[in-house]
Amino acid sequence: MSVPAVTSLRAEPSLLTVRWNDGTIGEFASIWLRDNLPEDREQPSGQRVVDVADLPRDPRIRAAELNGAAASISWQDEARVSSIALDWLYDYASGRQHAAEREQRPWLEGSSLSAQKDFGWLTCSQLHSDERARLEWSTRLLQDGLAFLREVPRVEGTILEAMGLVGFVAETNYGALFDVRVVEQPENLAFSDRGLGLHADNPYREPVPGFQALHTLLAAPDRGDSLFADGIALATQLRAIDPEAFTLLTRTPVPFRYRGTGADLYAERPLIELSCTGEIAAVAYNNRSIQPLRLPPAQCRAFYAAYRRFAELLREPRFQLATRLEGGDLALFDNQRILHGRTGFASARHPRHLQGCYLTRDSVYSKTALLRQRLHGDPR
Ligand SMILES: [Fe+2]
The missing domain is CATH 3.60.130.10 (Clavaminate synthase-like)
Structure with missing residues (x-):
């Protein structure tokens, strides 16, 4: 399924806002993003290997930029740079994750x-x-x-x-x-x-x-x-x-x-x-x-x-x-x-x-x- 293009990406310490060209706007709390980073999931099971108590209590976004089909996110208190697929974010922003059945x-x-x-x-x-x-x-x-x-x-x-x-x-x-x-x-x-x-x-x-x-x-x-x-x-x-x-x-x-x-x-x-x-x-x-x-x-x-x-x-x-x-x-x-x-x-x-x-x-x-x-x- 095709995903519309991203028109803007805006980072604040506790919020990432993404806009797509079909009018969809996604607002993602930094704690939600930090808990759902792909690198914290083992493959192929897709199961999370960190517990919420392992996360920073108040993760803060330093910057976010478009990088091909992903958003690259850097964090204020951590050295990691995280990559999150834009189509995955779109599913949550648009409610598309609901299957027909x-x-x-x-x-x-x-x-x-x-x-x-x-x-x-x-x-x-x-x-x-x-x-x-x-x-x-x-x-x-x-x-x-x-x-x-x-x-x-x-x-x-x-x-x-x-x-x-x-x-x-x-x-x-x-x-x-x-x-x-x-x-x-x-x-x-x-x-x-x-x-x-x-x-x-x-x-x-x-x-x-x-x-x-x-x-x-x-x-x-x-x-x-x-x-x-x-x-x-x-x-x-x-x-x-x-x-x-x-x-x-x-x-x-x-x-x-x-x-x-x-x-x-x-x-x-x-x-x-x-x-x-x-x-x-x-x-x-x-x-x-x-x-x-x-x-x-x-x-x-x-x-x-x-x-x-x-x-x-x-x-x-x-x-x-x-x-x-x-x-x-x-x-x-x-x-x-x-x-x-x-x-x-x-x-x-x-x-x-x-x-x-x-x-x-x-x-x-x-x-x-x-x-x-x-x-x-x-x-x-
Ligand atoms: Fe019956």
């Missing part, structure tokens, strides 16, 4: 969208054989939180082979994959023919499963639609219409538990999780596995009012994307962002069989980034 595209009104037309689709053979198509598809998966495959062979276990190209499968007490079909006396209501409201899977795990894949081996002929909603867009909506409820749901720890054969899992987390900068990072809504809250009555009443408000939003049909997955279709979604559910179906007349697995969240980003770097030579 990190640009989340929230979607709120799911009912106005078509799963077929508005989300990424790929055939299983394209996933295997066409790396460019796989990159485009996985980038959309990360932006929208949801994407689909078709023509995935309807053979048990195929899901693991396909998902191995997308990320690392995470084993649980169910093993590498789980079957979603009706069983007698189910340990989990997913293994019944009941409809399931929108939810995130397994908030009782640490961490909550990252991505979830569901492969339809046998579709129910007339009912059993899949439902999806963007939980982060819904939480954003709650913040807009009822900020107090939103804040309560971000601050109240909710206990989740699963007890079944071979596992006793427990975790506490808020229904809406914020990042350290206050952005909505995850939604852990799952009414089936919430345990009794330990709250004094007044706080308890306030929490329930907020909880209901959010639950009512989730039930609004306009926020739900409904689609029928056919045999061979596979839905893949970010389980920390996209809520999913299904309508009920008549299991006696129409058996339905899905196989599912979880993928670690970071591995899906990682495989996408590696593919982008290999195909486009983009080092971000």
Whole structure:
């Protein structure tokens, strides 16, 4: 990717200011520059070999000048002259270091969208054989939180082979994959023919499963639609219409538990999780596995009012994307962002069989980034 030319470089003891001819201005604190000098990183790992406590407390720039594609910086109290690549500085000044797959595209009104037309689709053979198509598809998966495959062979276990190209499968007490079909006396209501409201899977795990894949081996002929909603867009909506409820749901720890054969899992987390900068990072809504809250009555009443408000939003049909997955279709979604559910179906007349697995969240980003770097030579 080409970088505009530098039009000026201005050094003050504690600040370097760089201007590029596209109007970008970068201001870099001397302590930040001193901590990020290329000579203090070992190659090829790129890992820093000095600790912040090794740095001068108040590094002061003596002078800076352009030297080809780099800025040469000399320091007031040290003999070293440092060389910092201008395109590297430009990435930080322009915000360009954000890769395409990190640009989340929230979607709120799911009912106005078509799963077929508005989300990424790929055939299983394209996933295997066409790396460019796989990159485009996985980038959309990360932006929208949801994407689909078709023509995935309807053979048990195929899901693991396909998902191995997308990320690392995470084993649980169910093993590498789980079957979603009706069983007698189910340990989990997913293994019944009941409809399931929108939810995130397994908030009782640490961490909550990252991505979830569901492969339809046998579709129910007339009912059993899949439902999806963007939980982060819904939480954003709650913040807009009822900020107090939103804040309560971000601050109240909710206990989740699963007890079944071979596992006793427990975790506490808020229904809406914020990042350290206050952005909505995850939604852990799952009414089936919430345990009794330990709250004094007044706080308890306030929490329930907020909880209901959010639950009512989730039930609004306009926020739900409904689609029928056919045999061979596979839905893949970010389980920390996209809520999913299904309508009920008549299991006696129409058996339905899905196989599912979880993928670690970071591995899906990682495989996408590696593919982008290999195909486009983009080092971000
Ligand atoms: Fe689920």
